[in-house]
Structure formats: C-alpha cells, structure tokens
Amino acid sequence: MAASDLLAGAVKSSEDSADMTSAPIQHYDADVVTIGFGAAGGCAAIEAHDAGANVVLLEKQPEATHYSNTRMSGGGFHSPSPDGEWTAIKAYAQAMFSGENLPHKLEGEQSEFSDALAAAWATYAPQNDVFMRGLDPQFRKAFLDGHGKNGWAFYGSPANTGDGIRMALKIGAALAKIGSVAGRVICAIPERRLGLKIGLNTSSVGKPHEIVVDNHGRRYAAERRITKDPSRYIFYKEALQFDTVTLTYPRIPSWMMFDTTLMNNGARVSASAASYNGIDWDQGNQNALRNGWIVQGATLAELAANIRAHPDNRAAVEVPLETA
C-alpha cells in the first residue's frame, strides 16, 4: 500500500494543550491509532491496515516540515544473506546486543534481553533486503532520504521532545538501552534548539592538516592510523576515555586543531546540517570565527593560550600544561 492510503492527522503536543480547546474538533473512527509517523509508527500503521484494520496515524509535526529521526537517518541497515547459517547470524547479533565483543564491558549491557533479541534478529534480519526493495518507491524515498540529502542533520530531529519516553514510562515500560554508544568528534556550539545543544559534524578525523588534542593539549591517538578502521569508531572510543585516577573525562572536550590550509578549504562542519538547524556557518568559516566557535591563534603558543582560556576547556584551570 502507499502511505497516502493512511489517514494522517496532526495533534498538538501537551505544551500546546491550551490551544486545542479553540481548534475545531474533528472526529475519526478507527480500530487502531498509531502515534508518530516515523518508521515504527509507519510500519505499525501499515501492518494494521494490511490486516484489515481502519487506521488513524497521528503526527505532531506539520506535513510540510516533517522530519522524523527516521527521515534524517543515514538509512543504513544490516542485511544478512537469507542463505546464511541461523546460528552464526544469531551469534553475530548477540555480540552486537550484549557488547561481549568489546574489550571492556560497557555500562548498559542488557544480557537478560540479548538472547531473545538476537534470536529475533537472526530470524527477521535476513528478510530486510527483500522487504526494503519491496516497499513502494515513494514511501521508501520518504523514509530513506539520507546522508547528503536536503534536511539531513545531526543529532536528531528538533521535534525530539521526549514524548515517547514519557508515554512509555507512564504505562510502565521498562526501557532497555543498547549496550554501547557511538560517539563522534563534533563541534558543539553554544546554541540551543528546544533546550538541546546543537552538534555539527566536523570533517572526518584523520585528514591531513588537522590533529585532535585533549583538554590538556595532549594528542592522544594517531588519528590517521587509528581511523584505518572503516567505522572510525575506534577513534571515537578513544575520545570518550574515562580517567580513573582523576575521575574525569580528559578528552571531553577535545580540540580539533587545523591550519589555514584547511581553514581556507571550505566549511569545517557540515554546512547543510548547520543550516538545517538555522546556524549561519559560511563556507569561509568567518562567521564561526567571529562567534568564537573557532578559536584562533597566530602561533601555536597563542592558540594554546586561547584554548586554555576558553570556558569550555575543563582541565586548563587545574592542570598546568607542562605537567599534563
């Protein structure tokens, strides 16, 4: 079926409830009401419709500017071959869900769920490819417009206000979390949307003309060597390291240092992601420089002094550079 076969309406979030009294009330009859037109709500609505139910799908965002996380996602999905061996696929999934393949057991591991999750994944994931290819092209485009397309941005839709978590907790859901975190070296500028800091993608770590240092000024990983890992997450894990002696995260914030060659070579963040969030980041980086989002120094010593003096730099206050 096409997505347009569903009846879509818009509801106001609880903060706007005062307005609801003045809005004309519309009545719909439905067997199933799904809330939210992301992948989860969309799939649930379609399945219910195809099973013969009369479905109403409620979405809080206006249609013209609807950006769910699904729509903003990279659209990457695992697709093991259906000819694969079920036990091997399950073992792979188990490693993903349990964190058992990682050198350190990370906080958040959910071993009590991982076995059942892995079994379900091994059963259903081999159907992903054929399922995705079988989707109506228009519908697939709406969901899978991804990286590099208009509207894509980190870190999630500005419509993320926690409604879903609140609703789930209210009905007693035990929310499980995935056992690991995918971090990234991003530029976190002091601008907020809906209370959330805006994180902007920086150019990939490991390029010529840039290095990354911690907030003591130490370079902690060989950027180019370590990013040979295609996912680059090895570097990001380095950036998230916790120091058990000082009980600090000395690598947060990290500082990506680059020279004028790179500075003159285009925007240092994803400009399309910036503009999606209403951030004026020009190709020449000049606005970012004026706003203090890029810290400059004519010499390395001057740059170090400016970073030390920056209010975001934690260790500069306590640890002199020469002892760090």
Ligand SMILES: Cc1cc2nc3c(=O)[nH]c(=O)nc-3n(C[C@H](O)[C@H](O)[C@H](O)COP(=O)(O)OP(=O)(O)OC[C@H]3O[C@@H](n4cnc5c(N)ncnc54)[C@H](O)[C@@H]3O)c2cc1C
């Ligand atoms: C930048 C980015 C990249 C990602 N890349 C990938 C990837 O490559 N592969 C992958 O598997 N995952 C990826 N993810 C994660 C994945 O996109 C999300 O986990 C998934 O899309 C969540 O789907 P959802 O349907 O639960 O929520 P969403 O897609 O967020 O949909 C929720 C919908 O509900 C609406 N809504 C919320 N509250 C209400 C309410 N009270 N009333 C009515 N409507 C409401 C919202 O407006 C929204 O439209 C990525 C996420 C992001 C942000």
